[in-house]
Amino acid sequence: MFVLIGWLVAIGCIFGVFIAHGGNIGVVLKALPFEMLTIMGGALGAFVANNQPKVLKATMKGVGACFKSSKYSKARAMELLALLFDILQKARKEGLMSIEKDVEDPHNSPLFQKYATVGSDHHVAEFITDYLRMMVSGNLNAHEIESLMDSEIDTHHHEAHAAAAAIQRLAGALPAFGIVAAVLGVVNTMGSVGQPPAVLGAMIGSALVGTFLGILLAYGFAEPLAGLLEQKIDEDGKELQCIKTTLLASMQGYAPQVAIEFGRKVLYSTERPTFIELESHVKGKK
Numbered sequence: 414m415f416v417l418i419g420w421l422v423a424i425g426c427i428f429g430v431f432i433a434h435g436g437n438i439g440v441v442l443k444a445l446p447f448e449m450l451t452i453m454g455g456a457l458g459a460f461v462a463n464n465q466p467k468v469l470k471a472t473m474k475g476v477g478a479c480f481k482s483s484k485y486s487k488a489r490a491m492e493l494l495a496l497l498f499d500i501l502q503k504a505r506k507e508g509l510m511s512i513e514k515d516v517e518d519p520h521n522s523p524l525f526q527k528y529a530t531v532g533s534d535h536h537v538a539e540f541i542t543d544y545l546r547m548m549v550s551g552n553l554n555a556h557e558i559e560s561l562m563d564s565e566i567d568t569h570h571h572e573a574h575a576a577a578a579a580i581q582r583l584a585g586a587l588p589a590f591g592i593v594a595a596v597l598g599v600v601n602t603m604g605s606v607g608q609p610p611a612v613l614g615a616m617i618g619s620a621l622v623g624t625f626l627g628i629l630l631a632y633g634f635a636e637p638l639a640g641l642l643e644q645k646i647d648e649d650g651k652e653l654q655c656i657k658t659t660l661l662a663s664m665q666g667y668a669p670q671v672a673i674e675f676g677r678k679v680l681y682s683t684e685r686p687t688f689i690e691l692e693s694h695v696k697g698k699k
Contacts, residue, residue: 584635591627
């Protein structure tokens with residue numbers, strides 16, 4: 414929603430000032446379809462040639478996510494920490510083997526079903542159960558599991574950022590494609606040198622629209638989109654870090670109530686519940 418508002422403000426101010434200063438918007442509108450086709454067509458072809466299919470798929474998914482509100486909230490964070498608390502509490506009271514069924518089949522686990530918001534999230538459930546499975550097996554110590562978690566989070570980070578990097582490269586290429594469109598316009602103008610000055614002026618103006626559009630699309634649209642996608646990816650990674658910190662604290666011998674406090678401190682301040690809020694939520698879910 415906010416990305417659309419930002420774009421409307423940018424377009425309104427740029428073209429509004431142009432018209433207010435006496436600019437002929439008709440020249441821009443007349444050239445717009447042809448220049449857009451040249452720039453966007455060339456950029457799209459280069460974008461496809463420059464990226465693997467998995468990156469193209471991730472980019473389309475990521476761009477779609479940019480137009481949706483963030484799923485990460487204080488309520489979701491409390492659900493996640495309450496789920497971890499219940500799992501760790503059960504393991505502490507009844508032994509690690511008591512959570513084996515929950516780990517093997519989280520979709521039918523009463524614990525995961527109790528917290529539908531995060532329990533139904535495939536990535537969250539998989540990350541939690543993978544490392545709980547290692548904890549149940551007892552073959553790895555806390556340092557080894559931490560190293561594995563760091564490797565997985567790092568891989569997730571690089572994989573997710575491939576889409577943002579692809580859009581960033583596209584933003585860098587768009588001004589060049591704008592110049593390509595402008596040069597073609599100049600070539601077309603030079604081929605009509607015998608035309609009256611008014612006609613030649615309009616043709617030169619149309620050619621310059623290409624340069625203008627390339628820069629506008631790059632810095633007004635593609636680059637902000639890449640920045641927004643990076644922020645959303647960081648939000649996603651922060652949730653995994655919260656799970657990692659909580660589970661490691663439990664492995665190091667801290668009580669479940671203290672372990673989730675470790676996890677709470679990792680969260681961004683905008684989504685982080687207070688100690689009292691989390692404690693009340695955990696007690697209310699018992």
